[in-house]
Amino acid sequence: MRASQYHLNTLKEAPAEAEVVSHQLMTRAGMIRKIAGGVYTYMPMGLKVLRKIEAIVREEMNRAGAIELLMPVIQPAELWQESGRWEQYGPELLRIKDRHQRDFVVQPTSEEVITDIARNEIHSWRQLPVNFYHIQTKFRDERRPRFGLMRGREFTMKDAYSFDRDETAAQASYDAMYAAYQRIFTRLGLTFRAVAADTGSIGGSRSHEFQVIADTGEDLIVYNPDSEYAANIELADAPCLLAEREPAREALEKRATPDAPKCEIVAEQLGLPLSRTVKAVVLATDPAEGPARLWLLLIRGDHETNEIKVGKLPGFGDGYRLATEAEIDSVFHCAPGYLGPVGLPPKAITVIADRTVAHMGDFVCGANEAGYHLSGVNWGRDLPEPDLVADLRNVVAGDPDPRGGTLAIQRGIEVGHVFFLGDKYSRALNATFLETDGKPAVLQMGCYGIGVSRISAAAIEQNHDDRGMIWPRAIAPxxxxxxxxxxxxxxxxxxxxxxxxxxxxxxxxxxxxxxxxxxxxxxxxxxxxxxxxxxxxxxxxxxxxxxxxxxxxxxxxxxxxxxxxxxxxxxxxxxxx
Amino acid sequence: MRASQYHLNTLKEAPAEAEVVSHQLMTRAGMIRKIAGGVYTYMPMGLKVLRKIEAIVREEMNRAGAIELLMPVIQPAELWQESGRWEQYGPELLRIKDRHQRDFVVQPTSEEVITDIARNEIHSWRQLPVNFYHIQTKFRDERRPRFGLMRGREFTMKDAYSFDRDETAAQASYDAMYAAYQRIFTRLGLTFRAVAADTGSIGGSRSHEFQVIADTGEDLIVYNPDSEYAANIELADAPCLLAEREPAREALEKRATPDAPKCEIVAEQLGLPLSRTVKAVVLATDPAEGPARLWLLLIRGDHETNEIKVGKLPGFGDGYRLATEAEIDSVFHCAPGYLGPVGLPPKAITVIADRTVAHMGDFVCGANEAGYHLSGVNWGRDLPEPDLVADLRNVVAGDPDPRGGTLAIQRGIEVGHVFFLGDKYSRALNATFLETDGKPAVLQMGCYGIGVSRISAAAIEQNHDDRGMIWPRAIAPxxxxxxxxxxxxxxxxxxxxxxxxxxxxxxxxxxxxxxxxxxxxxxxxxxxxxxxxxxxxxxxxxxxxxxxxxxxxxxxxxxxxxxxxxxxxxxxxxxxx
Structure with missing residues (x-):
């Protein structure tokens, strides 16, 4: 290519709205041009990078035996209604009515369409295993699109879908994709980590994310520098930091803590480390029938609540919310900021303690009276044992790894995700095949995504300096x-x-x-x-x-x-x- | 590829709805699977053909100096409002509201977005000429999608857009694309013809279609087997078939023609050839102000009215319609079927005769009385000369070519279209550049489309037998x-x-x-x-x-x-x- 016959048009300044370095640099270099919020044109150099990424992804998918096809961007609502996602998916699903007022969606992923294809195409165990993929335009109507290609609305994704006879075979397909992803990200020239992850709205029972390591990443990765262990903080097991219950040494005491609705202020006022305090979070769940149920979650003052873990607590399957002030008052007779687990009316609320909190002794918590906390609080002596002990918190750097060593945390950008789906979609759409015994069996599925356009941005987040981008050779324009x-x-x-x-x-x-x-x-x-x-x-x-x-x-x-x-x-x- | 590791799934029967052979064969061979009306998944073999077509198109576009980029599928309405197409485009334009109730479209073409890019990227004559293209998913919400990939709703198109300093340079860009298209369709291994064509809703002043020759094509191509001349019948000049006005030999006579509202019946009843009859079409136009204006079009009984040509008559620029029965009665005092140009009140209606009709003598037309026609009608003697003489009809095979020889007609499938746009879009979007004299000038544009997915179907319409498809090597699966x-x-x-x-x-x-x-x-x-x-x-x-x-x-x-x-x-x- 000769520059005189190409289109080079660099800019001195990035647009003010470009908050992250990849958005700034891609815009300045003329690789992308914004057409609407979260919608970009890939200018010639941007497209070249995209195509190089696509080519590597395609080669490795083919090498792994996956077969490329191309599903449509505009998909009929009927299939999404069959799977239930038409109702479950929020406003991120872009819905359309055609000229005959029929409902369609702009695909964010293609589980429904591929499962429809599978139920029509796959008749016999002889056709299995099979793995179909496509590289196609996707749309997710993000509430606040930003960060350029990092969180755009229209984007390019590779999504693959495996179909197998049973869980064992499906696991082998999953492992083959996991290995293919390792090859893909290695060939792309990126520093990355495969991490155990939550399955989120896609569903299924097991998943790994492929994270490009970058300080600007939105995801937190928990890993052990001395082992293979790595997990998204959403999922990473947070250990109990106390091997056994601490003995009670202090007497229970009510302490004046004026204007101290936060543990940090309480610790300062009482001259105690933050790690001696316990914070209270009051949540509510709404069963299909009957009144709302209230829950008191107790987490050490220096720890953060992990919302994904909370969502998996027994009874939380249909979602949860913060309790209202009225609900809180009905149990605690006190406004938020000074709530605690001591002296609660029996059965009014279910108390769930984080693993570490359950082993704490002589701790500090709210006294259920504005301006006061209790110190020297001890389980069993001053209040009943918690109704449930669970992992409620995020891992923090330095936490011990139960498998040995110490956990560390780094930031990453999710660019790939593999899911073991099981029969979630195949059962909903009745996608079956005839087994060797002539009886129909439900297909076992996996799905495997790679954010092709996002990779170009992630590569820059990982590889840049104050003068510009530093591309790995494999995907350089x-x-x-x-x-x-x-x-x-x-x-x-x-x-x-x-x-x-x-x-x-x-x-x-x-x-x-x-x-x-x-x-x-x-x-x-x-x-x-x-x-x-x-x-x-x-x-x-x-x-x-x-x-x-x-x-x-x-x-x-x-x-x-x-x-x-x-x-x-x-x-x-x-x-x- | 080994078939055992591929996905082959042929069908004995085509779906009942498959009306054309390409739809039948692609479905039977498992190359496409319908997801919704006019929306298909390209199964692995179908995608292979698509990719081979894309690769040839891409190579020749690059060879011609065009630069590939990728514009989004989902485009903001604002740009379409600026060009005016938001209002002009009918229900084929798929419109969407996003979660914030902002208007978007699913692109059917990208004139607006590329012109927006050009006005932001092109500042100086030094950057010209430039030609940007992309190969991207398009959507046109056809009222009645059918014929498989021949008239789908979602499809793949290559669209290129050239930008030039002036009309001469823009013409050179147009010629370069015309030449590239010749190479592309030759390399694809298809029998095709470049034909002069109407510019339709895209606009502009000059265009050629590239038609794949096939008996099943929807388009009629007028061509001269002994010359380079070829034009879509919509545009092809229909000559006057009579070198000069025929002399009046017969007397005007009122003839009873009971139950003969059609020329074919009249000719039979009177024992005359159909080519002696003249049919009357009454149209109306509605000016912005004032009452509707009425027009009487006269066409030889054996000829067909050409609606595109009618639409280009002076006064027809804003559209036309059939006159209502009341409007017809106000002038003719007679119901349709027996209308004619003789004895009309002056200035009540404008009479436009087809070129051939204007030279006819002793012709037959309606008598403006139910059940009666006039024979021996002659211009000047029995009625005033027509207000206007124009080409109103379709060419028929055997018409003389005014440039010598005889015209023939064959059927084709439009797979490519090049347009000389001029400043239609660049003026609407104010896309200018600085000329050598430092003054802003409006960019001159051309646009160039190739129906990538349609080509796969057209190749089959042209190349098949009763056992199946016969692919040209270049695009065979x-x-x-x-x-x-x-x-x-x-x-x-x-x-x-x-x-x-x-x-x-x-x-x-x-x-x-x-x-x-x-x-x-x-x-x-x-x-x-x-x-x-x-x-x-x-x-x-x-x-x-x-x-x-x-x-x-x-x-x-x-x-x-x-x-x-x-x-x-x-x-x-x-x-x-």
Whole structure:
């Protein structure tokens, strides 16, 4: 490619709304242009990156035996009604009426359509296992789209769906996809981690996320630096930090804590560590029949409640909410901020203690009286044992790993997700096949997503500096840029650049010759922003000495290389980028 | 590809709703599966064809200097309001409200978005010319989707948009695309014709359609077998068939024609050729102010009215309609069926005669009295000369070509369309650039579409027989199929098949080995349906003689080829398929 025949249009400033570095840099480099909130045009260089990612994903999916097809973007509501997701999915599902007032959706994923295909196409165990995938435009109507391609509304996703005879076979399909994903993210040149994850609205019983490690990621990953263990903080087991119940040493005491509705203030007022305090969260669930049920959750003052874990508590399956002030008052006769588990009327509320809280002694909690807390509180002595002990909190860095060692936390960007679905969709849509005994059996499914467009943003979040992007070679918009200085004036420069350009093209290198004849400062700034892995500078002075300058975007220093060795050097250097 | 690891699922019967052969065969071969009316999943083999078409289109677009990008499927209404198409486009435009009740459309084409990009990206004449294209999912909410991929609602289209400094440069861009389209359809292996065409709702001043020739096509192409001339019948000039006005030989006579509201019946009753009759069509236009205006169109009885030509008559720019019975009665005092141009009150209606009608003498027309026609009617003598003479009719086969020779008609399927747009969109969206003199000028545009998914259906309409599809090699789902007979029982067959399979793969041939071990009859029927250009049969008996059978799908007879020569034979034979 010659820059004069391409469309390069870099910007000095990122738009004010670009909050994250990938959004800023992709916009400045002219890789994406916003058309509406969360909806972008991939400009030529942006599309090149997208296509390179797609090609790697496709190759590895095919290698793993998955078969590509293409399901439609616009899907009929009937299938979504059959699965139940028409009702379950919130406003993120973009719904349409066609000219005949029939309901359709713009697909956010394709479980329904693929299950419909499977029930029509798969008749016999002889056709199994099979894994279909497509790479297609998706839409999720995010309430607040932002962060450019990180949380867009229209995006490109690869989604695969495996069909198997039974759970064992389905597990093998899952493992094959897990292995394929490891190969894909390795080939993409990204630092990543496969982490155990919650299954969320897709459903199913087991899942792993593939997270690109980046400080700007929205997800928190709990991992053990000394083992293979890694899990999304949503799912990561938080251990009890006290091997056994702490003995009661103090007497129960009511302490004045004026204007101290938060544990942090209480700890300061009482001169105690935050880890001696216990905070109270009052939740409510609404059964199908009868009155709301109230729950008191107790978590150590320095810990955070994990909403995903709470949602999995027995009785919380249909959702939960914060209790209203009236509901709280009916049990505690006290406003929030000073609530505690001591002296509650029997059976009025179910008390659930976090694992650590259940082993605490001499702790501090609200006195159920505004402006007062209790200290020296002890289970059994001052209040009944909790009704339930459960893991209610997020892991924090430094927590012991029950399997040995210590847990650490890092941030990541979810770019892939594999789910063991079981029969959730196949049962709803009655997707069966005939087993060897001639009897129908329900297909076992897995589903496997990769956020193709998101990967391009995640790669930048992980690989950039203050001058611009630093692409891994595999998905760089160009592998090599040739920067001739004064190409319009010097025949020697033009000839050297053209000759190297053709030689690199002949070797299959994705090279661009910047023949715009702009000032070196502008040209270098453009290519540091765009982040081509290798830049070759050809100038009159160097060429007289038989030298070209080769600068890897990742390196601090350029290398002076003999012109005759440049091709070989570039080919070798690219191998490590 | 090995069939055992692929998804082959052919059907004996096509669905009842499949009216055209491409829909029937693609469904039977398992290339597409219907998800909703006009919405299909491309099954693996269907997608392979689509991707091969896309690849050829992409290569030739790139070769022509066009630059690929990717515009979104879901587009904001604001841009469509700026161009005016939000109001102009009918119910075929699928409109959506997002969760915030903002209006969006599912793109049927992308003139608005690309013009928005151009006005933001193109600042200077130095950036011109430029031609952007994308290959993307489109949606047109057809009232009655049918014919499978021929008239689907969701489909894949390549659309390109050129931007130029002035009309001369824009014409050069148009010509470059025209040439690229010639290369594309030649490489696809299709018999096609570029025809002058109407610009329709896209607008602009000049356009050509690329039509795949097929008896089942919906379009009629007027062409001259002895010249380059070809035009869609919508646009093709219909000549006057009479060099000069015929002399009046008969007297005007009122003839009883009971129950003869059609020219065909009149001609029969009067014992005259249909070509002596003239039919009357009464139309109305509604000006912005004032009463409706009435028009009487006169067309020879054996000719058909051309609605596109009528729509271009002076005064018809804002549309027209059939006159109401009341309007007709106000002028003719007679019901439709017996209307004619003789004896009309002056200025009550504007009379427009087709070119041929204007030269007719002694013609027959309605007498404006139920049950009666006039014969021996002559312009000037019996009625005033027509207010306007115009081309109102469709060409018929055998019409003389004014440029010499005779016109013929064939049917075609429109698969590509190039438009010279001028400044229609760039002016509406104020897309300007700075000229050399520093003053802003409006961009000149062209747009260029190719119906990627439709091509797969058109290829079948053109190339099939009663056993199935006959793919051109360039876009066949597989180039070669190997059919081993009894692969499960014979080591010799298995080894010969495997060896040829690997040899063909090594040569880059897209080959499938049908290792399903099915009965030969089933296997052959499948592959005649699917239409792979070459089928190689390997059986024990032949192999003992050192022979394999190679059958080109287009040929009647299979060839017996020495096993040792099979590879070379296949490679050579493929060149001509």
């Amino acid at each position: 160009f592998e090599v840029v040739l920067c001739p200085i004064g190409i319009g004036k010097s025949d020697a420069v033009r000839e050297a650049a053209e000759s190297l350009y053709l030689a690199l093209q002949a070797q299959g290198v994705d090279v661009i010759l910047d023949d715009r004849d702009t000032r070196p400062g502008i040209m270098f700034a453009d290519w540091e922003l765009i982040g081509a892995p290798l830049r070759v500078t050809l100038g009159d002075r160097g060429l007289k000495e038989g030298i070209v300058e080769i600068q890897a975007r990742r390196d601090d220093q350029a290398q002076r290389i003999a012109q005759a060795d440049a091709l070989a050097y570039i080919l070798e250097r690219l191998e490590s980028l | 597989f180039e070669v199929v190997l059919c081993p007979i009894g692969i499960g029982k014979s080591d010799a067959v298995r080894e010969a098949a495997e060896s040829l399979y690997l040899a063909l793969q090594a040569q880059g041939v897209d080959v499938i080995l049908d290792d399903r071990d099915t009965r030969p009859g089933i296997m052959f029927a499948d592959w005649e349906l699917i239409g792979a250009p070459l089928r190689v049969t390997l059986g024990d008996r032949g192999l003992k003689e050192g022979i394999v059978e190679i059958q080109a799908r287009r040929d009647d007879q299979a060839q017996r080829i020495a096993q040792a020569d099979a590879l070379a034979y296949i490679l050579e034979r493929l060149e001509s398929l």
